[in-house]
Amino acid sequence: MDAERDGPAAGDAESKLAEVAAEVRVCPKCELCRTRTHAVPGEGPADARIMLIGEGPGWHEDQQGRPFVGNAGKFLNELLGRAGVSREQVFITNVVKCRPPGNRDPMPDEIAACSEYLERQIAAIDPDVIVTLGRFSMARWFPGERISKIHGQPKRDGRRLVVPMYHPAAALHQGSLRGAIEEDFSKLPKILGEVDRLRESEAAREVPLSEQMKMF
Ligand code: URA
Ligand code: SF4
Numbered sequence: 001m002d003a004e005r006d007g008p009a010a011g012d013a014e015s016k017l018a019e020v021a022a023e024v025r026v027c028p029k030c031e032l033c034r035t036r037t038h039a040v041p042g043e044g045p046a047d048a049r050i051m052l053i054g055e056g057p058g059w060h061e062d063q064q065g066r067p068f069v070g071n072a073g074k075f076l077n078e079l080l081g082r083a084g085v086s087r088e089q090v091f092i093t094n095v096v097k098c099r100p101p102g103n104r105d106p107m108p109d110e111i112a113a114c115s116e117y118l119e120r121q122i123a124a125i126d127p128d129v130i131v132t133l134g135r136f137s138m139a140r141w142f143p144g145e146r147i148s149k150i151h152g153q154p155k156r157d158g159r160r161l162v163v164p165m166y167h168p169a170a171a172l173h174q175g176s177l178r179g180a181i182e183e184d185f186s187k188l189p190k191i192l193g194e195v196d197r198l199r200e201s202e203a204a205r206e207v208p209l210s211e212q213m214k215m216f
Contacts, residue, residue, distance in 0.1 A: 013046035016124035020117050024097045025065075030113040032098035032106075038065030042093025042121060049192060050090040051127035052076070053118070053137035055167060056106050062099035067092045072169035076133075079168065079185040091125050093118065095136045106136060115140075128160050128195040129188070134167030152184035154191050161195055163187075 021041035027033060040057040043066060052068075060070035068076050077087050096106040096114045106114075122130070132138040135147060141162045142150060154161040163184070171181040 013124045013126070017046050017121060020120050020124070024117055027097070027114075027117075030096075030098075030110045032096060032100060032110055035101045036098040037062045039097050040065055040067050040094065040099075041097055041117070042067055042091060044087075044091030045089065046091075046125060048089060048091040048125055049128045050085065050131065050188065051122065051125055051129070052090055052092045052131045052133060054092070054094045054133045055136045056094050056096040057099040058103055058169075059099070067094055068168075072167070072172060075168045075172045079182060082182065083185045083188040085188055091121070091127065093121055095140075111136065126160075129154075129191055130157070130160060130162045131188075132162065132164045134170065138164045151180060152187060154194070156198075159199065161191055161198075163191060 024039045024041040027039060033039075036057075040061045044051075054068060054072075057067065058070050058072070060073075061067055067073070076092075080087055080090065095118060096110050097117060098114075100106050100110070130141075132141065138145070138147060141155065141157060142164055145164070147164060147166060150164050151166055152163065154163045156162075165184045166177050166181045168181065171177040
């Protein structure tokens with residue numbers, strides 16, 4: 001699978017991501033800055049076709065300054081591998097870049113304070129597919145929806161598709177969700193192909209996307 005793109009803007013995107021990361025590492029914009037060990041800006045290639053957005057760093061992530069390096073991260077690597085996607089091909093980040101103490105939920109004011117960084121990362125990478133992991137990243141694209149109802153179903157956002165998925169940490173600890181998240185991840189190659197197809201057919205003629213999306 002061709003999961004990366006080249007383009008004249010690649011270097012530009014990389015420097016924008018580096019800029020965001022540098023700001024995040026010293027960010028004082030919410031209370032979480034007081035209790036963090038390391039901020040976790042996110043990592044992955046600037047030309048990634050897939051961007052994964054989790055909730056917030058846990059203990060291991062806070063220690064290392066890297067996203068999804070604990071148990072949930074190991075499971076995430078496995079899920080990606082089974083979908084034929086390597087971790088090195090995707091960009092991984094979180095809604096809040098600093099660990100909420102005791103792994104509590106991030107609060108609305110913290111999410112709001114941090115959202116500027118996430119938006120700049122999305123704009124720089126301009127991914128074809130965004131995978132939301134858990135309810136906090138899901139809420140940006142699917143407000144008021146229930147994950148149990150919409151998981152694995154891509155929705156169009158401009159020129160990309162956004163796919164809500166269960167959080168790997170939740171799926172890891174609930175046997176019934178494990179099969180669901182595995183199945184949803186296994187759709188990723190097909191979803192990437194669908195973005196390509198949508199763009200081609202859109203360029204060629206105006207096919208209503210609502211029609212095209214019925215296959216999911
Ligand atoms: N859970 C998350 O949401 N993000 C991480 O980086 C690790 C665990
Ligand atoms: Fe800044 Fe986000 Fe960390 Fe809050 S969570 S201190 S807004 S980087």
